[in-house]
Amino acid sequence: MPQQDDDRPTSERHVPVLRDRCVALLAPGVEAARAAGRPPVVVDTTLGMGGHSEAILERFPDVTLVGIDRDEQALALAGARLAPFGERARLVHAVYDEIREVLSELGLDGADGVLMDLGVSSLQLDERERGFAYSYDAPLDMRMDTSRGQTAADVVNTYSLDDLVRVIRKWGEEKFAGRIARRIVEERAARPFETTGQLVEAIRAVVPAGAAKTGGHPAKRTFQALRIEVNEELDVLERAVPAAIESLRLGGRIVVMSYHSLEDKVVKSAFQSRSRSSAPPGFPVELEEHKPELKVITRGTEVPTAQEIEENPRAASARLRAAERIKVRSPR
Secondary structure, X not given: OOOOOOOOOHHHHOOOOOHHHHHHHHHHHHHHHHHOOXXXXXXXXXXXXXHHHHHHHHHOOOOEEEEEEOOHHHHHHHHHHHHHHHHHEEEEEOOHHXXXXXXXXXXXXXXXXXXXXXXXXXXXXXXXXXXXXXXXXXXXXXXXOOOOOOOHXXXXXXXXXXXXXXXXHHHHOOOOHHHXXXXXXXXXHHOOOOEXXXXXXXXXXXXXXXXXXXXXXXXXXXXHHHHHHHHOHHHHHHHHHHHHHXXXXXXXXXXXXXXXXXXXXHHHXXXXXXXXXXXXXXXXXXXXXXXXXXXXXXXXXXXXXXXXXXXXXXXXXXXXXXXXXXXXXXOO
């Protein structure tokens, strides 16, 4: 992957995945707010370089956009991109499972739209020193928030063999997890891992060459596993989706894009559980408190078109789900 030119405008460096579809799915939530006579609020919980947020602000001139990101570099770049929108764009350094706290601190009582674009961002992949990519040598970091937390080097150099196997198998769905973990433990005894290149070579040494024909790059799954572990991605996601749903006002929409089966499973489960009646089986009457909170908008997952993938190859693995809040629980 070529080094990106940091001097280019952010809008040229970043092509938002499924941008127009996301904006269209959020539109009914904005309309619901207008119909209720309240100023519409949309939260981009994974701001990145601000491409989706820019499209939302352009499409809806009365929307207040709250942008959340744990990556301070992304916030700075998105801030420059969204500066023309002035006070309509309110950017916050936080993790997206903190959505309710962020809204409260901004004096907002809820949202009419929530967007989640999960996984690693274009910025993080393109900045070599971040260590997210296996295609070139870089420090073994992988933190989305470089101001805190353990790095990928900390994980591979300090986790026990059993813990490495668990992480690589669980988060990477890697069938060669045992071989890879043992190789890491053997090599770190002689020299600690410091770079992505060292780790790639260790993985190549034990993953059969034929595996790449069906599974892609031999380090792909291990790098995914380490990134998820370092950033606690699935743990955060399991908290974030319910928090986002509970932040929605009546008629509000949540739109989520995931990029691997582990993410999509969490989103699907949260949507399904909230879109079913909670009435006990055989209960003669569905009481108000048993009615579902959500209506699922997408049928299964939506995927990018061939044209969208051609324009942005990183969209290829995207899977989109959307739901609408149809009931708000009464406070107890």
